Amino acid sequence: MPVCDNAATVVSGFNNVPPPVRGVVRDLRIRWALEEIGRDYRMELFDAMTPRSDEYREWQPFAQVPAFDDGEIRMFESGAILLYLGEQDPRLLPIASATRWQAITWLFAGMNSVEPHVLQINAIDIFHVGEEWAAQARPGAVKLAEKKLAVVEKALADRDWLAGPFTIADILMVTVLRCLDHTDMIAAFPALAAYKARAEARPAFRRALTEQLEAYSAPAGE
Ligand SMILES: N[C@@H](CCC(=O)N[C@@H](CS)C(=O)NCC(=O)O)C(=O)O
Numbered sequence: 001m002p003v004c005d006n007a008a009t010v011v012s013g014f015n016n017v018p019p020p021v022r023g024v025v026r027d028l029r030i031r032w033a034l035e036e037i038g039r040d041y042r043m044e045l046f047d048a049m050t051p052r053s054d055e056y057r058e059w060q061p062f063a064q065v066p067a068f069d070d071g072e073i074r075m076f077e078s079g080a081i082l083l084y085l086g087e088q089d090p091r092l093l094p095i096a097s098a099t100r101w102q103a104i105t106w107l108f109a110g111m112n113s114v115e116p117h118v119l120q121i122n123a124i125d126i127f128h129v130g131e132e133w134a135a136q137a138r139p140g141a142v143k144l145a146e147k148k149l150a151v152v153e154k155a156l157a158d159r160d161w162l163a164g165p166f167t168i169a170d171i172l173m174v175t176v177l178r179c180l181d182h183t184d185m186i187a188a189f190p191a192l193a194a195y196k197a198r199a200e201a202r203p204a205f206r207r208a209l210t211e212q213l214e215a216y217s218a219p220a221g222e
Contacts, residue, residue, distance in 0.1 A: 002034055002035055002039055002040050003041065003043065004041070004042060007040035007041045007042045008040075008071045009039060009042070009068075009069070009071075010041065010043070010068070010070075011027055011034070011042075011043055011044070011068055012043070012045070012046065012056075012059070012065045012067040013043050013044070013046075013065050014045060014047070014216070015045035015217055016048060016049075017216060020126045020182065022213060023178065023181075023212065023213060024178050025065065025212065026065065026066055027066040027078075027212065028175055028209065028212050029081075029171050029172060030066045030085075031043075031208035031212060032171050032204055032208040033081075033082055033085045033092055036166075036171075036204040037088075037091055037092060045215055046065070051063070060076040064076075066078055066081065078172075079107060082107065082168040082171060082172060083107070083168065085168070086167070092167060092171075093168055099164050099165065099167075102162070102169075103162070103163035103169045106162040106163055106169035107168055109152075110169060110173040110176050111172060111176075113148055114152065114173065117144050118145060118176050118179045118180055119179065120137075120141045120144075121141050121180065121183065121185075122179050124137060124138050142185065146188075149185065149189050149192060152192055153189040153191050156191040156194075156195050161195075166199075166202075170199055171199075174195070174196055174205075178196070178200075
């Protein structure tokens, strides 16, 4: 079980978040990658509602999670941390140049081309729910997000994973797609839905998700 109290690798996360965002907080990406390679890690958990300390801001200047420290490198930004871990293990990022760059390309596509649109829908549905501007903006935001989802759907027509083998690009993309779980948007894209289900069935993902949800000490609804 890679979560281990005296592990040298430390990841930051939250010990409580509101129910709508449980299972999508980005430390999941790093937990999942570490579970895939069987690397021990421990979590440094913060209360999401309490301002982070100046000391934490030295680790993660935006005061967000995740941040990462393996005793060699202290870093932040989930995509960068995934790349760092990928560089250390070909199960996350293959060595062969063409596949490696395909994976890096899709990692950036997940972060830059898909995630902003998914986050817009999250903002509308979760953080600004009930606000007039949000209701007005929603149809346009859905349309734009669907355009991006259609591209990923097409890419997955003839392969199980974005770069061929499973890579950090899939960890990134699937954790982005999970932010739409409160909608029926993914169901309209059969290859995407199958891809997401395939990824979420991986034992490493199940372990990472279980660990993340168990860290949220307060019962849902509080
Ligand atoms: N681009 C950053 C985004 C990090 C981020 O948005 N973290 C959220 C949780 S998923 C957070 O810490 N939110 C609380 C806050 O902003 O105070 C990454 O990918 O690591």
